[in-house]
């Protein structure tokens with residue numbers, strides 16, 4: 430139990446939320462001003478922001494996180510797509526369409542089918558994937574996972590391929606994480622779903638019901654050498670203030686213990702799912718989700734934040750402004766679902782636009798889509814990337830890399846409309862590359878991309 434307390438101290442979290450109810454305007458403004466220094470916030474300060482209900486103060490919060498986001502991540506939104514490999518699962522998670530009680534036919538992709546799906550995803554313009562598996566120690570064993578990763582990296586379509594594979598598999602052993610590391614994964618992502626132990630145990634049956642196994646999975650992954658790990662809460666399962674404070678607490682624990690916080694934080698909200706009939710007492714509305722995003726951005730400024738196609742386009746657009754740095758587009762949540770009739774889905778999605786439509790709306794926001802995978806391929810991971818982020822030097826690399834990878838998208842996949850707008854936005858941000866040498870090299874590389882060269886990065 431003490432071990433758990435080092436990560437999430439439930440009593441302390443409840444105490445903080447109780448103690449700092451109805452914070453004064455001055456207290457909140459002081460915290461927001463501290464946030465602008467981009468050094469993060471204490472747990473107490475995060476509790477105070479979570480307890481802030483005054484709409485005008487929450488609007489100030491949004492302005493603060495918007496500024497922090499702009500300073501650290503600039504205009505870039507990084508894109509990925511989920512790829513579901515198998516919906517065989519031995520767990521009974523109350524919220525998930527793949528729960529073991531669901532008697533619909535299951536599907537596990539053969540390696541040939543993996544190749545087909547990956548070709549479809551490459552053909553949509555994607556360069557990074559997040560692999561998703563149900564938990565099944567036999568059917569979805571680690572050897573299958575590794576074979577899938579190898580197949581993804583080896584699949585080519587014309588001049589293009591997937592350049593970064595992130596993985597979301599059930600909590601596992603150090604030995605298995607070492608295998609993932611050897612297979613060259615980018616981020617290992619795993620959500621705690623809810624940090625509230627009693628609720629967690631109530632909502633899960635099967636091996637995933639082991640709260641500690643889930644909570645310390647990232648520790649094991651880091652010990653196995655994976656230094657980019659992703660955390661998340663499934664909002665709706667328990668009180669959002671508790672879970673957000675616990676998430677920040679988990680993040681601080683990792684940073685203190687290993688010198689690296691999480692690479693990403695995800696903020697999924699529960700969505701309706703086939704055969705799931707869960708009565709939720711803690712659903713959060715769109716404004717509360719934006720408040721959470723804003724607080725996380727201020728509290729943990731240097732961690733990437735992910736919003737997926739679970740959410741509507743309009744909400745996603747607001748999230749990009751005030752904190753989110755990574756997103757998915759044109760996703761499906763069933764194995765083999767790309768380009769085919771959707772089989773058993775994990776849950777239903779609220780953004781069903783194609784990639785080109787999503788690109789268009791990002792450009793309309795004056796943001797630039799990035800398909801960059803350079804950091805992980807040049808070993809800028811873990812502590813190295815954090816150092817670069819904190820020095821502000823990352824813009825010198827990320828801005829050109831976003832421009833170059835988006836230029837590839839424009840050359841290979843964009844509609845005429847997106848191409849026209851895309852070039853305008855690229856030209857705007859080329860002006861913001863202030864290092865002359867890098868700017869000239871970027872211009873040169875843009876020409877090389879027009880001449881069919883690919884995968885040029887800093």
Ligand code: SAM
Pocket residue numbers: 524525526561562563564597598599600619620622662663697698699700701702705739775776
């Ligand atoms: N089986 C692995 C696991 O449970 O960690 C892989 C993850 S699962 C494919 C990805 C995530 O989807 C889960 O961690 C959960 O948070 C989320 N999820 C499950 N059911 C959902 C629902 N109904 N609405 C939104 N997200 C859901």
Ligand code: SF4
Pocket residue numbers: 518519520521522525526527528529562563564599637
């Ligand atoms: Fe299985 Fe993951 Fe769904 Fe739980 S959330 S039923 S472990 S796929």
